[in-house]
Amino acid sequence: MNLSSLLSKKRINLSLKPGKKEAVIRELVYSIKKGEDAELIISTLLKREELGSTGIGKGIAIPHCRSLAVEKLEIAVGRTLKPINFKSIDKKPVSLIFLIIAPPQDPGNQYLITLGKIVQIAKEITKKNLIQKPKTPEEFISLINDLEKGLKRRK
Amino acid sequence: MNEDLTQAHLKLLFDLDNLIDDMEEPKYQKIGFKVENEARLLLLRKRNDLLKKLPKELAEIYERLKKRYHQAIAPVENGFCLGCFQQLPTQLLTRSQEIITCPNCGRILYWRKK
Numbered sequence: 234m235n236l237s238s239l240l241s242k243k244r245i246n247l248s249l250k251p252g253k254k255e256a257v258i259r260e261l262v263y264s265i266k267k268g269e270d271a272e273l274i275i276s277t278l279l280k281r282e283e284l285g286s287t288g289i290g291k292g293i294a295i296p297h298c299r300s301l302a303v304e305k306l307e308i309a310v311g312r313t314l315k316p317i318n319f320k321s322i323d324k325k326p327v328s329l330i331f332l333i334i335a336p337p338q339d340p341g342n343q344y345l346i347t348l349g350k351i352v353q354i355a356k357e358i359t360k361k362n363l364i365q366k367p368k369t370p371e372e373f374i375s376l377i378n379d380l381e382k383g384l385k386r387r388k
Numbered sequence: 389m390n391e392d393l394t395q396a397h398l399k400l401l402f403d404l405d406n407l408i409d410d411m412e413e414p415k416y417q418k419i420g421f422k423v424e425n426e427a428r429l430l431l432l433r434k435r436n437d438l439l440k441k442l443p444k445e446l447a448e449i450y451e452r453l454k455k456r457y458h459q460a461i462a463p464v465e466n467g468f469c470l471g472c473f474q475q476l477p478t479q480l481l482t483r484s485q486e487i488i489t490c491p492n493c494g495r496i497l498y499w500r501k502k
């Protein structure tokens with residue numbers, strides 16, 4: 234499964250209002266689910282963050298969890314207009330966030346495979362200094378697509 | 389106890405249990421997310437507190453099912469239990485407000501809000 238095929242333009246917000254970590258997570262979750270379902274997802278994501286920040290360093294965070302509230306793997310992407318504090322491992326502020334929610338039943342372990350892929354892509358993005366490059370959701374998806382192809386070729 | 393609140397506690401408990409499971413999965417750790425052990429113990433404690441908030445009978449059912457199946461709750465999709473993939477009797481499908489178990493496998497059923 235290609236990562237780029239899991240992305241949807243509607244769930245990529247490249248001009249996210251900067252704010253507290255929680256508020257930014259909330260906004261991204263609400264692009265996937267509303268109401269009670271969204272609140273369940275947010276509670277679980279924040280519990281995950283308490284275990285150790287998913288801010289993997291160099292300006293990128295990848296909050297993630299499984300939740301009963303989704304029926305398939307969902308991804309939302311946000312880039313904040315200004316970097317925000319995400320309590321990242323390198324203590325640097327974050328401006329690009331990949332948020333991943335997977336259903337509890339997950340045959341084939343799609344969740345962990347996708348999570349691993351996003352971490353790899355995120356490292357490419359920081360290495361090549363591409364966080365600010367895409368100007369539209371379309372450009373963002375095609376960037377991910379290119380990076381993904383590049384990683385495949387290297388294997 | 390308020391039925392909605394019980395349902396909310398039950399769902400969060402289930403999500404937390406899956407979170408705890410993932411933390412212990414070597415494949416997860418290999419991806420490179422750091423989990424602090426102290427925080428993990430705290431999460432286990434929160435999980436147990438949440439369990440205590442459920443009516444005693446339900447908490448017991450949940451723990452029994454978790455032991456047996458690992459995942460105590462199964463979502464319902466198109467009238468099927470996603471735990472055992474059996475079709476549920478139609479009279480069950482109209483009772484999505486209550487906490488019901490699958491007549492075939494016994495898992496607690498979860499109806500998604502449409």
Ligand SMILES: [Zn+2]
Nearest residue numbers: 469472490493
């Ligand atoms: Zn069943």
